[in-house]
Amino acid sequence: MKVAVVGAGVVGSAIAWRLAQRGAEVLLVDSGQPGEATTRASFAWANASSVEDPAYFALRERGLHELALMADELDAQWVLATGHLRWAAAEGDSAKLRSRVDSLAARGYPAQIVTARYANDLLEPHVRFPHPDHPVAHFPAEPAIDAPRLARQLTSLAVAQGATALLGRPVRGIGVSQSRITDITVGTTIHPVDAVVNAAGPHGDLVAKMIGRELSLIEEPGCVARLHCRTDPVRQAMHAPNVEIRVDGHHQVLVHSRTVDNKLGPTGYAHPSHIDELLSLAREVVPELADAELVDARVGWRPIPWDGFPSLGSATEARGYYEAVTHSGVTLCGIVGRLLADEILTGVKHPLLAPFRPNRR
Ligand SMILES: Cc1cc2nc3c(=O)[nH]c(=O)nc-3n(C[C@H](O)[C@H](O)[C@H](O)COP(=O)(O)OP(=O)(O)OC[C@H]3O[C@@H](n4cnc5c(N)ncnc54)[C@H](O)[C@@H]3O)c2cc1C
Incomplete structure (x- = not known):
C-alpha cells in the first residue's frame, strides 16, 4: 500500500514511522523541514492532567503511555x-x-x-x-x-524503514476519482498513492480543501x-x-x-x-x-479543530483520506501514530478514536 503523509511535524513523522515499520510504501512530504513548524513553537509538555473530558483524558493517558514506550524503544534523547x-x-x-x-x-x-x-x-x-x-x-x-528532535528522529527512522522523505516541497494537490484518493502532487510531480494522511498541523484546513473537505480550525x-x-x-x-x-x-x-x-x-x-x-x-x-x-x-x-478536540481517522469525503490534525500533538503523537497506522493498514477503527472522528458533526 502506498501512503502519502503530508507534514513531518511530530504527528506526521510518528505516523510515517509506524506505517513504514509495518511495511507500507510511505511518501513523507513537508514544505519545510521535520519539526520546524508548530512542533518547534510548542511548550511540549506531555500530559493528561490539563483536560477533564473523559474520552480526551483517556486518549491522552494512552498518549503518555505510548511516549514512554517509544522513549524506551528508541533510546530517546528527546x-x-x-x-x-x-x-x-x-x-x-x-x-x-x-x-x-x-x-x-x-x-x-x-x-x-x-x-x-x-x-x-x-x-x-x-x-x-x-x-x-x-x-x-x-x-x-x-x-x-524536545519535540523537533523527536520529529527528526522519527523521520529518519521512517526513512531507514524504506520511506521516501520529500522535504522542502509543498503538496499542491490531491487527486480524487470516484470518491477515492488516486494521487498527490508534490511541487510539479504527480505521485500515484492509495491513501493520504493530512498531518499538516495548522495548515490542515488547506490540505482538507484539496479534496473538497471543510475542516474549520480555531485560530489560536x-x-x-x-x-x-x-x-x-x-x-x-x-x-x-x-x-x-x-x-x-x-x-x-x-x-x-x-x-x-x-x-x-x-x-x-x-x-x-x-x-x-x-x-x-x-x-x-x-x-x-x-x-x-x-x-x-x-x-x-495551535492546530485546533472547530470543537477543540482532535480530528483523527478516515473521513467520508474520499476513500483513502485520513486526518491527523490536533492540538496537544506532542502528547498524542505516539498513540496517534500507532492507531492511524493500524486503521490505514487494516481498516480497523480503534474505539479510543471514536469521539474524535473527522465527520463527527
Ligand atoms: C504555544 C504552543 C504551546 C503548545 N504546548 C503544547 C504542550 O505543552 N503539549 C502538547 O502536547 N502540545 C502543545 N502544543 C500543540 C503542539 O505543539 C501541536 O499540536 C503539534 O506540534 C502539532 O504537530 P503537527 O505535526 O500536527 O504540526 P506541525 O508541527 O505544524 O507540522 C505540520 C507540518 O506540515 C507541513 N505542511 C503544511 N502544509 C503543507 C503542504 N501543503 N505541503 C507540505 N507540507 C505541509 C508544515 O511545513 C509542517 O512541518 C502547543 C502549541 C503551541 C503553539
Whole structure:
C-alpha cells in the first residue's frame, strides 16, 4: 500500500514511522523541514492532567503511555525531563487545584500536592513560590519533550524503514476519482498513492480543501521564547500562575504565557513588548533568569479543530483520506501514530478514536 503523509511535524513523522515499520510504501512530504513548524513553537509538555473530558483524558493517558514506550524503544534523547509542577495564586484556585489532584490521584494518575518548601528542597531550588507552605501540585510522570528532535528522529527512522522523505516541497494537490484518493502532487510531480494522511498541523484546513473537505480550525496563536542561561535554573516543566517555564536542554530554558498569547491579536504578531513581558513574567518566578539571553522567540498556531478536540481517522469525503490534525500533538503523537497506522493498514477503527472522528458533526 502506498501512503502519502503530508507534514513531518511530530504527528506526521510518528505516523510515517509506524506505517513504514509495518511495511507500507510511505511518501513523507513537508514544505519545510521535520519539526520546524508548530512542533518547534510548542511548550511540549506531555500530559493528561490539563483536560477533564473523559474520552480526551483517556486518549491522552494512552498518549503518555505510548511516549514512554517509544522513549524506551528508541533510546530517546528527546525526553528533556520528567515531572511537572503547577500552582495557583488565589486561594479559590488553589482549592480547585487541590481537588483536581485528589480526583486524578484517585483514578491512579500520578499526582500529589506538596509544599513549596518541599518543591524547593527536592525539585526546583531556584523557583520563587509565594510562600514556603504554598500548595504545589506535582505530576511526577509528565515529561517535557524536545519535540523537533523527536520529529527528526522519527523521520529518519521512517526513512531507514524504506520511506521516501520529500522535504522542502509543498503538496499542491490531491487527486480524487470516484470518491477515492488516486494521487498527490508534490511541487510539479504527480505521485500515484492509495491513501493520504493530512498531518499538516495548522495548515490542515488547506490540505482538507484539496479534496473538497471543510475542516474549520480555531485560530489560536501562541508565543514561546528560548533563553540561554549560564547555569540550569530549572529542571523540569512548570505552570506558575501567569507563565509556563521548562528546561529546553543544556543551559537553555523555554518560556510561554497564556497572558501574553491573549494579547497577540488575530494576526499573531508578537511585538517586542510582548516578548519583554514574557521574559519579565518568567524572571518573577525564576530570578536566576535575570541575565539569561534571548536566543529565539516565535509564534506558532495551535492546530485546533472547530470543537477543540482532535480530528483523527478516515473521513467520508474520499476513500483513502485520513486526518491527523490536533492540538496537544506532542502528547498524542505516539498513540496517534500507532492507531492511524493500524486503521490505514487494516481498516480497523480503534474505539479510543471514536469521539474524535473527522465527520463527527
Ligand atoms: C504555544 C504552543 C504551546 C503548545 N504546548 C503544547 C504542550 O505543552 N503539549 C502538547 O502536547 N502540545 C502543545 N502544543 C500543540 C503542539 O505543539 C501541536 O499540536 C503539534 O506540534 C502539532 O504537530 P503537527 O505535526 O500536527 O504540526 P506541525 O508541527 O505544524 O507540522 C505540520 C507540518 O506540515 C507541513 N505542511 C503544511 N502544509 C503543507 C503542504 N501543503 N505541503 C507540505 N507540507 C505541509 C508544515 O511545513 C509542517 O512541518 C502547543 C502549541 C503551541 C503553539
